[in-house]
Amino acid sequence: xxxxxxxxxxxxxxxxxxxxxxxxxxxxxxxxxxxxxxxxxxxxxxxxxxxxxxxxxxxxxxxxxxxxxxxxxxxxxxxxxxxxxxxxxxxxxxxxxxxxxxxxxxxxxxxxxxxxxxxxxxxxxxxxxxxxxxxxxxxxxxxxxxxxxxxxxxxxxxxxxxxxxxxxxxxxxxxxxxxxxxxxxxxxxxxxxxxxxxxxxxxxxxxxxxxxxxxxxxxxxxxxxxxxxxxxxxxxxxxxxxxxxxxxxxxxxxxxxxxxxxxxxxxxxxxxxxxxxxxxxxxxxxxxxxxxxxxxxxxxxxxxxxxxxxxxxxxxxxxxxxxxxxxxxxxxxxxxxx
Amino acid sequence: xxxxxxxxxxxxxxxxxxxxxxxxxxxxxxxxxxxxxxxxxxxxxxxxxxxxxxxxxxxxxxxxxxxxxxxxxxxxxxxxxxxxxxxxxxxxxxxxxx
Numbered sequence: 163x164x165x166x167x168x169x170x171x172x173x174x175x176x177x178x179x180x181x182x183x184x185x186x187x188x189x190x191x192x193x194x195x196x197x198x199x200x201x202x203x204x205x206x207x208x209x210x211x212x213x214x215x216x217x218x219x220x221x222x223x224x225x226x227x228x229x230x231x232x233x234x235x236x237x238x239x240x241x242x243x244x245x246x247x248x249x250x251x252x253x254x255x256x257x258x259x260x261x262x263x264x265x266x267x268x269x270x271x272x273x274x275x276x277x278x279x280x281x282x283x284x285x286x287x288x289x290x291x292x293x294x295x296x297x298x299x300x301x302x303x304x305x306x307x308x309x310x311x312x313x314x315x316x317x318x319x320x321x322x323x324x325x326x327x328x329x330x331x332x333x334x335x336x337x338x339x340x341x342x343x344x345x346x347x348x349x350x351x352x353x354x355x356x357x358x359x360x361x362x363x364x365x366x367x368x369x370x371x372x373x374x375x376x377x378x379x380x381x382x383x384x385x386x387x388x389x390x391x392x393x394x395x396x397x398x399x400x401x402x403x404x405x406x407x408x409x410x411x412x413x414x415x416x417x418x419x420x421x422x423x424x425x426x427x428x429x430x431x432x433x434x435x436x437x438x439x440x441x442x443x444x445x446x447x448x449x450x451x452x453x454x455x456x457x458x459x460x461x462x463x464x465x466x467x468x469x470x471x472x473x474x475x476x477x478x479x480x481x482x483x484x485x486x487x488x489x490x491x492x493x494x495x496x497x498x499x500x
Numbered sequence: 501x502x503x504x505x506x507x508x509x510x511x512x513x514x515x516x517x518x519x520x521x522x523x524x525x526x527x528x529x530x531x532x533x534x535x536x537x538x539x540x541x542x543x544x545x546x547x548x549x550x551x552x553x554x555x556x557x558x559x560x561x562x563x564x565x566x567x568x569x570x571x572x573x574x575x576x577x578x579x580x581x582x583x584x585x586x587x588x589x590x591x592x593x594x595x596x597x598x
Contacts, residue, residue: 174598175598177593179592179593180592273519300589326598346592346593348592350593350598351594351596351597352595352597352598353593353595355592358591361590362589362590363591365592366589366590366591366592366597367591367592367593367594367596368591368593368594368597369594369596370594370596372597375596378591378594381591383589391595392595392596392597393597394596394597396597397597397598399595426597428595458526468576476560488559488560489560491560
């Protein structure tokens, strides 16, 4: 008998649907375990302890070790655009505690400030893209035999950009391997699904409006193994007294919050870890450079992007992943100025 | 056949005709009642479809697109989505930033 289980973990809302009750409980147990190990805000988490090991080989649990292997692979696969070693930079710009404890920033003020910054940096856009091809420093070493890791001097791990999708993908992999024929795991808006939806055949997944929670800018009807992730510079914004608003997607080339022309990016693929990391790369690169880059790097991935002027752009391969879909062509953006 | 018998036969035929007519009338009324009951459902379905239309934007529906869709100002002002099964299905969740 299939069930749905909603719960709060890793500072977000999880939903497990279309699986037997026992399988849903297994997913929750795995996510709860991940929460205790991956948070950089908890001084007792495994990630926090590894960040204090100062370039010495340190044993890691299997779960954390596997996560770090995948995070390092993502770092290299994206030419460093996805960078899980920016914990110290995050603290510098003010993301030094759980988001609920930060002062929220007004969306309009932040976006206007970022657009100004984009105009100033436009002449250097080609140069910024070329930085992606620069050799990457090895910031994390692995000892596969002993399941140990060693962090480079100055590197500090922050898996906030990958952990939710990673644990959802891992849970899905486990359920599929144990014979669960269909299911959906939603990790705070990053979704992995497989098989057919029990009642109607295909799974319906909306793509949320970047500003208006109850609206969707697209509907996707899916079946079979599919992963969908969305990132936005509108969520997780904060402001410190006397400073410009900041958000949580850092451009590793500048060490500052990404300031290209995208409000939101959604990526669709077969693997949630890849989908999640490539949404952040698109946000960092912007609509023009991002669409060129992802077509060259991962032409198998599909995407839907919302520009800060309200235009919605999408790749031409949505049919690869969907039975049916609709995408709005543009969206009204009424920023909250109050 | 006696006169009495004739009267009985006529009476039986009249009763049969009356019963048949009544039954026919009942069936017709029932069918009409069914049709009337269905109409609001059909209207409701149309209304549901209408409510699925985006309020403020043109919509692309399951169409082959260029690598990147043109900006909104080159799109038709109002593009009606093709009616299909998707409008009656229920979405399980939504992808969003969190």
